[in-house]
Amino acid sequence: MTATRRAARIGLYSFLILSAAFFAIPMLIIVLTSLKTADEVRAGSIFELPSAPGLAAYAKAWSEACIGRSCTGIGTNFWNSVIITLLSTSISLLLSSLNGFALALWGLRRAGWVLGLLLIGAFIPYQVMIYPLVRMFAMGGMHNTLGSIVTVHVLFGLPILTLIFHNFYLSLPPELLKAARVDGAGFFQIFGLIILPMSVNVLLVAAILSVTGVWNDYLLGLIFAGPKFQPMTVSLNGLVGTQFGVPEYNVNMAATLLTALPPLLLYLLAGKYFVRGVTAGAVKG
Amino acid sequence: MRPHALARLVLLPTIVLTVVGVYGSILWTLNISFTFSEMLPVNEYVGLAQYTELLRQDRWQVAYTNLFLFGGFYILFCLGAGLILAIALDQDIRGRSVLQTILLYPIALSFIVTGLAWRWLLNPTTGLQDFVRQLGFEDFAFDWLSNPDMAIFTLVIAGVWHSSGLMMVIIFAGLQSVDREIWRAGQVDGIPKWQMYRSVVLPMLFPVLVTCLVLLSMNVVRSYDLVVAMTGGGPGYSTDVPAKFIVDFLFNRANIGRASAAAILLLLTVIAIMGLAALLRRQEPRT
Numbered sequence: 001m002t003a004t005r006r007a008a009r010i011g012l013y014s015f016l017i018l019s020a021a022f023f024a025i026p027m028l029i030i031v032l033t034s035l036k037t038a039d040e041v042r043a044g045s046i047f048e049l050p051s052a053p054g055l056a057a058y059a060k061a062w063s064e065a066c067i068g069r070s071c072t073g074i075g076t077n078f079w080n081s082v083i084i085t086l087l088s089t090s091i092s093l094l095l096s097s098l099n100g101f102a103l104a105l106w107g108l109r110r111a112g113w114v115l116g117l118l119l120i121g122a123f124i125p126y127q128v129m130i131y132p133l134v135r136m137f138a139m140g141g142m143h144n145t146l147g148s149i150v151t152v153h154v155l156f157g158l159p160i161l162t163l164i165f166h167n168f169y170l171s172l173p174p175e176l177l178k179a180a181r182v183d184g185a186g187f188f189q190i191f192g193l194i195i196l197p198m199s200v201n202v203l204l205v206a207a208i209l210s211v212t213g214v215w216n217d218y219l220l221g222l223i224f225a226g227p228k229f230q231p232m233t234v235s236l237n238g239l240v241g242t243q244f245g246v247p248e249y250n251v252n253m254a255a256t257l258l259t260a261l262p263p264l265l266l267y268l269l270a271g272k273y274f275v276r277g278v279t280a281g282a283v284k285g
Numbered sequence: 286m287r288p289h290a291l292a293r294l295v296l297l298p299t300i301v302l303t304v305v306g307v308y309g310s311i312l313w314t315l316n317i318s319f320t321f322s323e324m325l326p327v328n329e330y331v332g333l334a335q336y337t338e339l340l341r342q343d344r345w346q347v348a349y350t351n352l353f354l355f356g357g358f359y360i361l362f363c364l365g366a367g368l369i370l371a372i373a374l375d376q377d378i379r380g381r382s383v384l385q386t387i388l389l390y391p392i393a394l395s396f397i398v399t400g401l402a403w404r405w406l407l408n409p410t411t412g413l414q415d416f417v418r419q420l421g422f423e424d425f426a427f428d429w430l431s432n433p434d435m436a437i438f439t440l441v442i443a444g445v446w447h448s449s450g451l452m453m454v455i456i457f458a459g460l461q462s463v464d465r466e467i468w469r470a471g472q473v474d475g476i477p478k479w480q481m482y483r484s485v486v487l488p489m490l491f492p493v494l495v496t497c498l499v500l501l502s503m504n505v506v507r508s509y510d511l512v513v514a515m516t517g518g519g520p521g522y523s524t525d526v527p528a529k530f531i532v533d534f535l536f537n538r539a540n541i542g543r544a545s546a547a548a549i550l551l552l553l554t555v556i557a558i559m560g561l562a563a564l565l566r567r568q569e570p571r572t
Contacts, residue, residue: 012378027402029405121307131535131541132313151302158302215395252401267393271386
């Protein structure tokens with residue numbers, strides 16, 4: 001290796017390590033701050049290590065921290081988010097996999113038209129639609145219910161998920177469907193017995209995409225979930241914005257980390273599928 | 286029931302939901318934007334008055350300018366950082382997957398979490414500024430978060446931190462898909478690597494870059510969470526954006542006519558961006 005080449009390599013690695021530091025530092029500081037006591041946070045600087053790391057801030061964030069006037073922490077909101085995410089994801093997956101199957105493999109007239117209708121909708125900012133949706137839910141007597149928040153998540157999640165399944169099913173050999181039909185299998189039989197077992201990977205990709213999207217949503221939760229089913233992101237922002245007396249930054253950061261944890265774990269455990277999910281929209285553009 | 290009929294039936298809920306929920310809502314909002322509606326929609330039509338009032342409103346002007354100020358820098362830096370990082374990772378780097386994991390993880394976080402983390406980091410009295418001052422640089426100032434002229438750039442920093450990893454991954458996938466023969470041909474002809482990137486590989490990635498552009502533009506148009514978590518639109522309304530303007534006017538200021546007009550203008554902006562992207566795609570350089 002020549003001297004210039006070696007210098008170039010060193011430069012390259014230094015650049016990459018510096019970049020990695022830039023990306024890692026905010027998370028590092030959240031963790032450090034959350035392990036300190038409130039006094040320690042106020043006295044020291046953000047990069048100082050906690051002298052006696054403890055989980056007290058987490059306990060407080062979970063069950064005692066004040067959001068506005070109610071001091072019950074964000075634990076209940078965690079479970080709200082879990083319920084909303086599970087319901088929205090399972091309904092979305094069921095609908096979108098069936099949609100993709102029907103659109104890709106049955107040679108329906110105007111299938112492309114339906115897909116276009118869905119995908120154009122995916123580009124429209126929520127702000128254009130939220131008020132009429134609120135009115136519609138109010139007319140149906142389901143404003144601020146679990147039903148309304150799950151419905152909007154399904155509505156806005158369907159386009160991209162349907163596209164993912166559609167593209168996957170298009171790549172299957174058409175003989176498969178023909179053979180099954182010759183044997184007299186019906187729509188749901190083919191779907192349940194042949195297609196679904198082949199869809200494990202794409203189901204995982206779609207599920208991760210949906211779970212992350214629903215969990216990380218703020219705007220829809222703020223407007224459609226109501227106080228009873230308020231998701232974690234909304235309560236987190238409320239918690240940090242609540243200023244009674246001395247702000248407890250350690251509790252704020254603990255709550256932030258707790259909210260970030262589920263999608264973060266998903267990312268660390270299933271990175272490959274995660275990357276495929278978030279880039280799925282990009283591949284087809 | 287015949288299988289084809291079932292296939293059509295299966296699509297029905299999605300079609301109904303989309304036609305009513307998406308397209309019906311757009312038309313409804315369009316209709317409200319022509320009325321003098323405050324708390325509730327009324328049928329008192331005022332033509333384009335909401336639009337002319339909106340365009341004259343200082344807060345809207347700030348919000349709409351911020352869309353392009355924030356968006357321009359956010360897109361520029363995300364694409365730039367994504368491109369440089371992707372090319373760097375393309376050089377047979379050891380520990381590539383670990384690096385990629387670190388560079389990409391912010392994409393798993395919500396914009397709320399991103400905003401709160403950076404608000405804490407950039408808070409002048411407790412964050413970075415305080416840290417540098419404790420090191421002995423007592424005059425060090427980094428108070429963009431509380432400076433009306435600079436606060437918008439704190440959003441850029443946080444946004445770039447959140448999204449450039451994704452750009453890196455998409456562009457890296459594009460780089461990997463470049464035929465090895467092309468690289469070999471360049472080597473045989475003695476063309477330097479950087480020149481190969483500039484004049485051969487990057488033009489081939491043009492469609493990928495347009496896709497990145499569309500993804501980032503969508504994030505800009507939708508930027509609500511990040512602003513709420515980081516600056517709340519302040520100081521004053523210096524970091525307001527259309528998405529936040531609309532939600533505020535819908536639910537806090539009970540002026541749904543004005544909010545609907547703003548929403549339609551935002552929609553027109555999206556249509557313009559999409560048209561631009563379609564034009565760019567058509568101009569794709571031949572390879």
